[in-house]
Structure formats: structure tokens, C-alpha cells
Amino acid sequence: xxxxxxxxxxxxxxxxxxxxxxxxxxxxxxxxxxxxxxxxxxxxxxxxxxxxxxxxxxxxxxxxxxxxxxxxxxxxxxxxxxxxxxxxxxxxxxxxxxxxxxxxxxxxxxxxxxxxxxxxxxxxxxxxxxxxxxxxxxxxxxxxxxxxxxxxxxxxxxxxxxxxxxxxxxxxxxxxxxxxxxxxxxxxxxxxxxxxxxxxxxxxxxxxxxxxxxxxxxxxxxxxxxxxxxxxxxxxxxxxxxxxxxxxxxxxxxxxxxxxxxxxxxxxxxxxxxxxxxxxxxxxxxxxxxxxxxxxxxxxxxxxxxxxxxxxxxxxxxxxxxxxxxxxxxxxxxxxxxxxxxxxxxxxxxxxxxxxxxxxxxxxxxxxxxxxxxxxxxxxxxxxxxxxxxxxxxxxxxxxxxxxxxxxxxxxxxxxxxxxxxxxxxxxxxxxxxxxxxxxxxxxxxxxxxxxxxxxxxxxxxxxxxxxxxxxxxxxxxxxxxxxxxxxxx
Amino acid sequence: xxxxxxxxxxxxxxxxxxxxxxxxxxxxxxxxxxxxxxxxxxxxxxx
Numbered sequence: 001x002x003x004x005x006x007x008x009x010x011x012x013x014x015x016x017x018x019x020x021x022x023x024x025x026x027x028x029x030x031x032x033x034x035x036x037x038x039x040x041x042x043x044x045x046x047x048x049x050x051x052x053x054x055x056x057x058x059x060x061x062x063x064x065x066x067x068x069x070x071x072x073x074x075x076x077x078x079x080x081x082x083x084x085x086x087x088x089x090x091x092x093x094x095x096x097x098x099x100x101x102x103x104x105x106x107x108x109x110x111x112x113x114x115x116x117x118x119x120x121x122x123x124x125x126x127x128x129x130x131x132x133x134x135x136x137x138x139x140x141x142x143x144x145x146x147x148x149x150x151x152x153x154x155x156x157x158x159x160x161x162x163x164x165x166x167x168x169x170x171x172x173x174x175x176x177x178x179x180x181x182x183x184x185x186x187x188x189x190x191x192x193x194x195x196x197x198x199x200x201x202x203x204x205x206x207x208x209x210x211x212x213x214x215x216x217x218x219x220x221x222x223x224x225x226x227x228x229x230x231x232x233x234x235x236x237x238x239x240x241x242x243x244x245x246x247x248x249x250x251x252x253x254x255x256x257x258x259x260x261x262x263x264x265x266x267x268x269x270x271x272x273x274x275x276x277x278x279x280x281x282x283x284x285x286x287x288x289x290x291x292x293x294x295x296x297x298x299x300x301x302x303x304x305x306x307x308x309x310x311x312x313x314x315x316x317x318x319x320x321x322x323x324x325x326x327x328x329x330x331x332x333x334x335x336x337x338x339x340x341x342x343x344x345x346x347x348x349x350x351x352x353x354x355x356x357x358x359x360x361x362x363x364x365x366x367x368x369x370x371x372x373x374x375x376x377x378x379x380x381x382x383x384x385x386x387x388x389x390x391x392x393x394x395x396x397x398x399x400x401x402x403x404x405x406x407x408x409x410x411x412x413x414x415x416x417x418x419x420x421x422x423x424x425x426x427x428x429x430x431x432x433x434x435x436x437x438x439x440x441x442x443x444x445x446x447x448x449x450x451x452x453x454x455x456x457x458x459x460x461x462x463x464x465x466x467x468x469x470x471x472x473x474x475x476x477x478x479x480x481x482x483x484x485x486x487x488x489x490x
Numbered sequence: 491x492x493x494x495x496x497x498x499x500x501x502x503x504x505x506x507x508x509x510x511x512x513x514x515x516x517x518x519x520x521x522x523x524x525x526x527x528x529x530x531x532x533x534x535x536x537x
Contacts (some may be wrong), residue, residue, distance in 0.1 A: 002530045049504050056510040058520070075499060079514070081523035082530055088517055100514065101495070107503050137503070247517040409531055 001250045001262070003480070005112065007127060008252050008270035012071035012152060014124050014143075018132040026163060028357040033313045036435045040122035041132050043334050047121075051114045058084035061100035062091035064153050065390045066289040067219035070165060070211060072157065075104035076149065079111040086249055087145040089276045091153070102418075106156055107137045112144040131155055146251070148274065150186055150226060151353060154209050157221055159355035168212040168364040172349030173197035174205035174220070174291065182291040183408055184210065185345050186349040187300030188328045193226055195397075196404060203286040206279065212293065212368055220289030224278045229253065230271050232264040243281035250275045293368070296407055298376045299349070304329035304341030306384035306392040307455045309441050310434075311403040312425035313417060314480075316369050319377040321480025323348055324362045324469055325462055331389050336365065341389050341446035343458070345465040359472045366476065378407050379425055381466060386444040388454060395438075402433035421484045422455050459484035 016036035017027055027033050056065040058078040065071035074091060078084040087108075094100050115126035127142030129152055139153040154171075161167040171426075173193045181207070187193040194207050206220030207227065213219070227240045227252065233242040244262075245251065252269040253262050269271070279285045299322055301308060315320060326346040347358035354361065369375055382400050386392035406412050417426035418440075430436050437443055445451040459482035466481060492500060496511040515523065524530040 002524070045504060049506075052505060053499055053507040054509050056512065057505075057508045058512045058515065058523070059496070061514055075503065075522065077500070077503060077505065081520050081527060084515065085517055085520040085524065103502060106496075109503060109505075165510070247521070269494055459512075 001253060001255070003269065004146065004251055005146070007143040007145040008381040009272050010147055010352075011127055011129070011143060012147060014128050016123070016128065016130045017019060018130065018134065021178060021400045022134045027159070027355050032352055032353055036130055037122055037375060038132075038134070041130055041135070041139070044116060044121050044123075044128070044130070044141070045109070045135075045137070048109055048111055048114050048139060048141060051111060052079065052109075053448055055079055055111075060087045060091075061102070061104075062087060062223070063131075063242075064091055064157060064221050065211065065219060066092060066221070066223075066249050067211070067213065067216060068215065069216065070161065070219065071340075072150075072153070072160070073102045073105045073302050074107070076108045077112065079113055080128055080144070081367065082249060083112075083144075083146050085150070085247070086276050089247070089249065090150050090224040090226060091276050092220055093278070105136065106150060106153065108140065109137065109450045110140040112140075114141040116141060133159060140446065146249075147274070150222070150366075153353055154353050156222065157209070157211065158233065160352055162356060162364060164358055166214050166364075168361060168368060169208045169221075170212060171208065171348065171353060172210055173207045174210050174218055174294075175199055176190060176205055176286060177202050177408060178313045180292055181295040181408065182293065183296040183298065184207060184218065184294045185300055186323070186326075187296045187347055188326065188344060188346055190330070191300035191302045191328050192400070193300055194225075194239050196298070196324055196380075196382075196400065198237070201286050204239075204279070204282050204352070205286055205289050205291050216295065217290060217292040219440065221280070222279070223289075224276055225282065226274055226276045229273045229275050230266050230267060239282050240275065242283070244275050245277075245281065248275055248277035248281065294375055297375060298404065298407075299323065299377070299379045300318050301328045301379065301381055302383035303327075303329075303381045303458075304331050304383050304386045304389040304473070305454055306386060306445070307441060307451070308379065308381040308383075308459045309425065309427045310381050310385060310395055310399065310438060311431065312379045312420065312423075312427050313412070314377040314379055315427055316366055317476050317480035318379075318423075318425055319363045319369060320366045320477045321466070322379060322475065324358050324477065325466060326351065327462065328407065329383065343461050343465070347469070357472060358469060359477070362467060362473070362477060372429075376407065378442050380404065381441075385438055385441060387446070392444070399434050399438070403431050406433070422484065424457050424480070456484055458482075
């Protein structure tokens with residue numbers, strides 16, 4: 001059990017990318033990829049090296065990318081022993097006895113005790129995470145949040161794989177059925193990405209980061225899982241529960257007083273309590289973590305407005321549009337005095353990790369769909385039904401699981417579909433094991449006109465959000481936009 | 491000064507000195523190190 005200190009999550013405003021001749025014209029600069037001067041990076045690097053001179057340091061040779069043709073050899077230097085254990089758990093582990101005296105493809109220097117001087121070093125505050133694609137190095141300082149290392153390498157692969165290897169990097173979980181059919185699950189935090197990919201009848205490829213190659217299917221970037229544990233119970237998440245054993249790290253939790261039993265309900269430090277463990281701690285994990293190209297792609301959204309159908313099928317245009325939109329809705333905290341759900345749009349279901357413009361990833365997804373014409377793309381609403389948050393109720397997990405199982409088993413192939421009048425997605429008329437009346441969300445509202453107004457309002461939010469991408473998106477992507485005016489005239 | 495194995499790994503990162511370098515320790519050894527340094531209150535033995 002370890003505490004991460006002041007920072008109990010990533011600090012996106014303190015994440016920088018060195019802007020130089022190598023990256024100036026390729027990186028998507030802005031609030032997500034904040035430019036950092038190369039000479040300031042060198043200055044910070046020199047100061048960190050000096051800081052570590054009188055410290056014990058922990059060095060880890062590992063790699064990222066379970067497909068050997070795409071692997072990234074890593075070297076990590078840690079000030080903290082538990083951070084080095086985190087890297088052992090989360091990155092891929094070289095085979096026993098393997099020669100790891102390699103020249104790394106990328107390195108991380110992580111020193112939580114080292115703090116920058118913002119006035120001198122060019123950072124926003126004392127903590128920082130800086131990616132340098134030219135020096136092939138990440139510097140992390142002033143924060144003990146171990147996830148900065150994992151997501152730092154994810155950011156690196158999100159740049160290198162599409163940019164140099166024509167491989168789509170994806171913020172998704174993945175599993176595979178007994179006959180080798182692969183499914184991937186995109187979704188923002190809280191939409192069920194980890195929960196729905198944990199299926200005792202399917203092998204787990206990975207729970208967070210994958211690549212889709214031109215010719216060799218998908219592969220996991222990582223060798224471990226970094227799962228949320230707030231309110232964890234064996235009943236809710238048996239695989240995660242059983243994976244917490246000697247060697248696993250549990251972050252920012254507390255013991256039940258007087259015992260060595262973890263109190264997973266304790267949120268006194270943060271709601272973002274986590275565990276990090278090697279993927280082979282999950283019984284049905286597949287190793288090496290590779291699989292064929294996906295047969296089914298699921299976009300998970302927790303729509304707190306209760307507008308989107310619980311399951312719908314997307315054509316290529318709608319798939320690219322929803323991929324770029326990356327929509328979910330969060331229930332506002334009562335302390336904010338706001339009762340309406342808040343929309344969250346995060347491009348490609350992980351905008352904060354994208355060094356390239358989102359259209360690059362969306363177009364690659366479209367290309368993958370062209371190359372794999374049998375792939376099905378589904379939009380799954382794990383959020384509300386029968387009304388918005390406050391009126392309706394949360395979609396029952398067994399129903400969501402039944403819908404996903406039906407899609408995976410091909411049981412929706414011959415079902416009749418109806419186009420949603422506003423969002424244009426195809427809604428099945430029936431799904432085995434699911435009450436038919438919940439499939440069309442308008443039917444579940446006591447006031448259908450109120451549904452139309454809410455759906456129209458949500459569609460307008462989609463369109464408004466997409467405005468920032470409109471000039472970069474092609475007509476095919478734009479064809480997947482909701483038709484808000486349909487609702488307005490309804 | 492670093493020993494040759496450490497130096498070979500750390501020189502490309504610009505690191506030439508450290509009080510001690512622990513290279514690719516096992517999980518059990520890292521747990522012990524974390525406890526020795528008071529980084530963690532207790533080893534995680536399971537729920």
C-alpha cells in the first residue's frame with residue numbers, strides 16, 4: 001500500500017511536449033499538448049541528474065508493446081522503490097535471463113522529490129511531466145502519482161505508432177472469445193471499460209491501451225492493469241479482487257483500523273484509489289497479449305441524459321463521428337449546486353493522451369473499417385434510461401452485458417433495425433434477454449415530447465463540440481453528425 | 491562512480507553518479523526496499 005502524496009491523479013495542466021523541429025508541425029498543440037522549450041528541458045534534465053547524484057535510484061528495463069514488431073524498449077529511473085515496482089507491474093517484463101543492456105527506445109526519469117522552479121524552469125508549477133520525442137525521454141518531477149509514467153509512455157506510443165507505423169493506437173480494453181473473435185471497448189472513466197471487458201467466458205487482452213496494426217491484429221501496450229478500487233468488492237469485481245495479492249500495489253487506500261485489511265470504501269484520500277498488478281494476476285488473461293483484428297468495437301457512454309439507446313449500431317460515418325466526439329455525461333456533484341448532467345467530450349475517448357490531431361486517429365479507424373468490412377461498431381449507453389439523471393434510472397448491468405453478449409454472438413445479425421431520428425444510429429428491435437421496451441429510449445420516458453426536447457438539446461451539444469474539429473474533418477465524418485433540426489421540428 | 495552494468499544503462503540518460511543503483515530488482519526485493527525506506531506502511535497481502 002502506498003500513498004502518491006499531494007497528487008492523487010494526473011496533472012494535465014502540467015504535462016508538456018518539447019516543441020522543436022521534430023515535433024513543431026506534427027503535434028496537436030494546445031491545452032492538451034502544451035509546448036515546452038527544448039533548452040528548458042535540457043536545463044531541467046541537468047538539474048534532475050544533479051539531484052539524483054546523492055540518491056539511491058531504482059532502474060528498470062522493460063518494454064511496451066506485446067507485438068515484438070512494434071515494441072518500445074524502455075529504461076526507467078526511479079527515486080522511489082515502489083514506483084519501480086509499479087513499472088515492473090505495468091510495463092512488459094523481459095523474459096527471465098534476457099539481455100536487457102539495450103539502448104532504450106525511450107526513457108523515463110521520475111523523481112517525485114525534485115521540484116521545478118517555475119520562474120526559472122518554464123513549468124506552470126513545481127510538478128511536471130515533459131515528453132521529449134527528440135531526446136526520447138520523459139521527465140517527471142514533483143509528483144508521486146505513478147500513473148504519470150504509464151500514461152507518459154501511452155502518449156509516446158500515441159505519437160509514434162500512427163505517425164511512423166501506420167498503426168492505430170487506442171484507449172480501450174480488449175478481450176477475445178473462444179473462437180478467436182476480438183472485441184475492443186472504448187470509453188471514458190466510469191463508462192464500464194474495465195467491467196465490461198472482464199468476462200469469464202472471454203480471454204482478457206488488456207484493460208486500457210492497445211494498438212491495431214496494418215496486418216497483425218491488435219496488441220496490448222502494457223503488461224499490467226491499473227484498476228480503480230473505490231468500493232471494490234469480490235461480488236462486483238471478482239477478477240480485480242483476486243488479482244490483489246503480494247506484489248500488487250494499492251494506492252491511496254487505508255486499512256480498517258487495527259487490521260491489515262484494506263478498507264476499499266475509504267475515500268478519505270481520494271475517490272481515485274487504484275491498484276496496479278501484472279496482467280498474469282488475472283486468471284483468464286491471454287499472454288502474449290495479442291489477438292486478431294477486432295470483429296466488434298464498442299463505444300461505451302454513460303449518458304446521464306437518458307437520450308441515447310442502450311445499444312445501437314454505427315455505420316462508418318457515425319463510427320468516426322462518435323469516435324471523434326468521445327461523449328459521456330457525468331452527474332454533477334451536489335456541492336456544485338448543479339443538478340443537470342454535464343456533458344464530457346474527449347476525442348477518441350482519450351483526448352488528453354493524443355499528441356496528434358484527433359482526425360488522424362478517426363481517419364485511421366475509418367481506414368480500418370474499410371480494410372475489415374465485417375467489423376461491427378456499437379454504441380452502448382451504460383447510463384440512464386426512462387429519463388435523465390434524477391428522473392430515470394441507471395441501465396441495469398445484466399441488460400448491458402446481455403446486449404454485448406448478443407452482439408458478440410452474432411445474435412443481432414438478422415434483427416430488424418430502425419434509424420434513430422436525431423442521432424441516425426441503428427436501433428435493434430429486439431435483443432435476447434433484454435426487455436424490448438427499453439431498446440427505444442423514447443418509449444421509456446413518461447413524456448415523449450420531453451425526450452425529444454432533451455435529445456435535441458444533446459444533439460446540439462454534440463454539434464457545438466464538434467465545431468472545433470469541423471474544418472479538419474472530411475464530409476464522411478461530418479455525415480455522422482446528429483440532426484438536431486429534426487428534433488426541433490418534431 | 492557507477493559500476494559497469496549501471497554505467498552502461500545510465501550513461502545514455504546522462505546519469506553518471508548516484509549513491510546506489512538498484513538494477514532490475516525482483517518484486518519481493520522492491521517491497522523490502524519500500525518498507526525499509528518507509529515508502530509504504532505494509533506489504534499488500536491481499537484483501
